[in-house]
Amino acid sequence: MSPKISNELAAARRTQILDAALRCFSKLGLDRATLRDISQEAELSLGSIYHYFRTKAELIEAIRQRSTEAEDAEYLEDAPQMEGQQVIDFAVDHLFDQMNDPASYDANRVAVMLWAHALLDEKTLAGQLESLVEPRAQVLQALQHLQESGHINPNLSPRHIGNVILGMLMGVQIQKTWEPEIDGRKAADVTRAMLTGNFWIGAGDSSKKEQNGR
Amino acid sequence: MSPKISNELAAARRTQILDAALRCFSKLGLDRATLRDISQEAELSLGSIYHYFRTKAELIEAIRQRSTEAEDAEYLEDAPQMEGQQVIDFAVDHLFDQMNDPASYDANRVAVMLWAHALLDEKTLAGQLESLVEPRAQVLQALQHLQESGHINPNLSPRHIGNVILGMLMGVQIQKTWEPEIDGRKAADVTRAMLTGNFWIGAGDSSKKEQNGR
Amino acid sequence: MSPKISNELAAARRTQILDAALRCFSKLGLDRATLRDISQEAELSLGSIYHYFRTKAELIEAIRQRSTEAEDAEYLEDAPQMEGQQVIDFAVDHLFDQMNDPASYDANRVAVMLWAHALLDEKTLAGQLESLVEPRAQVLQALQHLQESGHINPNLSPRHIGNVILGMLMGVQIQKTWEPEIDGRKAADVTRAMLTGNFWIGAGDSSKKEQNGR
Amino acid sequence: MSPKISNELAAARRTQILDAALRCFSKLGLDRATLRDISQEAELSLGSIYHYFRTKAELIEAIRQRSTEAEDAEYLEDAPQMEGQQVIDFAVDHLFDQMNDPASYDANRVAVMLWAHALLDEKTLAGQLESLVEPRAQVLQALQHLQESGHINPNLSPRHIGNVILGMLMGVQIQKTWEPEIDGRKAADVTRAMLTGNFWIGAGDSSKKEQNGR
DNA sequence: CATGAATGAGCCTTCATTCAT
């Protein structure tokens, strides 16, 4: 009989290794976690890792891919049927929710590490940027509609609006890895308020105050 | 022989080493840049590094300190005498300007690396957070005033407003290290607009205005 | 089911593996060719190699045996009925022909590798020497006759004549693995000339003749 | 003071390492001798080796260079002022002497290993061939003279004569690494006899007998 | 018999740190 492991079993092993790697990377960092650490965390031999990942870099890349795929999968499930401001609200809520989820603790930390890692590894950077292409296009389209319809200040560069929105999410995520007590929902409230005119309610301008004030 | 001269010399050597380290860390990463790399970049002997920094960790810490001190020095020069919205505008402009300055290329990259490094090194994290205490207090005070005076939505958590504002800056900085062509000034425009009610102008469509003005 | 069939099958598998091993060893070297390389070259599974050869050393030994057996088989077919100078001529021609045969490319390279390998592995050395016993005895007998009949200088040690003759063949074979454009037949001409007095013809200059003929 | 080691000391360390490497390679083989083995044989730390040789391949190459340089140095000391047959006699004697010298035991074994190694490593092969260029040219010139003056059979290819002569030396050296009791001087006698018409003295042919016979 | 996943000792190489000069 073939001892060739079934595809499901092989996938399970990959998952087992990736899970262990995520924990090790989260705890020790991408550079300092060794493959021996990971093999022990996965309760496998060192050599086994190499059946599933040819190099450490490939393992890191697999971690990166899995995390963006996971996000995309959840995200794309609901996003398509929305439009305009909803798209942005949804993205913001979704990402802040994930940031708040204790189960994402390691994933969030490793995500931050990968952002720094992308500065040194072209492949990681390419993967990182590529995973942003589609969400970015969606957001840009939504922003364009909102600018055309006069809701968003048309003098602002859509691309840079996108950078700032994504930046808010990334920047808050970093801070939350530093100070886990930060409440993602409250940060989401702030973000949403900023994006929909409910942050600055302009007391000194009575017309604006009435428009935007609750 | 004069201690003053040797102190100056020593300070110059430290600077020389820190400059070299910044370049090496920027290029190779905190973990992968070796002390030999740094000594060569500084045109010093390997051993001499150890006269000025006892360990590599101490050198990294010194890099971190110097970068926050530099920012603080510039920043605190002008900021104190301002108040209210000015404080925030000033901070935003200041940080985006620095982000845009080609001379800050290495410093910006290393800053991002240090954010990730803080996840693994308690001392780095403590330093990072400590350097935020004062600016954060200033911003919080300004926000409080602006909420009390009715300019900013009082239902939002000041602390989390601070997190989001800082997050925008950090998040855009990361993206700029990935895609240097991002224009920091345009991102600053967006940020300022968001913080002062000029992003979402919700005008021209009364039905929508009512929806969002709730 | 028939044991005969399985024996044939087993022999075929062995041959298949040995052929693959010869190619891998030729290309990568005895130490650097891995059993996985060989299994892939043989289009077999890694595990199946171990059904036919218990260790890598045993596989190498089998390669060595097969190559000397092949030579002996061809060689002994015709050689016995010869005598005197013919024996030597025949051996020289035979070995140079094989050296020249493109089909022997890998075998010749691996033979050279095995000569070096014999320095480290007693079993290989023993096999190597043992395979020389019979041809050496034949050659020695022929040499003895030729010395007794006055054809070959009787002051020379037969054993060392044998060493030099075999050495010529081995040494030219090494050079041909380095520089494949060497023409084995021309080297055979030289060798045969040396062995039969047609190399140094010392003619035409009586003064020199006397010098060298002493 | 500069701890920079003097050039002589550095050269001594290199020699120390090369000597140790030669012993280890001789005993264990080029592939199987580890750098740790060598460092221990040299009574140095493992890391130290890497101050003097960047890689194992470079160490092997240094071994190869040193051995050919040593030969050349001795050889060229006396060879130039000779001509004709003397050149060949001298080369033969010189190489057989070295082969016979117990102090060359390891060097001779490693030389054989390098011949096989050259099949796998282009740089080794290039070095090997390059070291033959000059002696080969000398020998070819001597052969040409001897053919023109009618001493050597003009129908033989000079290049292949050279291959056979060098081959005799190499082939006997291999056999001597296998069977150290082989007497290099006696093999030298045989070789010299073959090269000067004193091997085949042609009893059955009276004309030849007179020409070549003693 | 066949298969290839699993094992883990061991290899080459790197690098922070020490220390004799």
Add this chain to the structure above:
DNA sequence: TATGAATGAAGGCTCATTCAT
């Protein structure tokens, strides 16, 4: 104080061999 040679622990990776299926 300055230098860089020396140290050796540790890391990524390989590979002969075993064994469950």
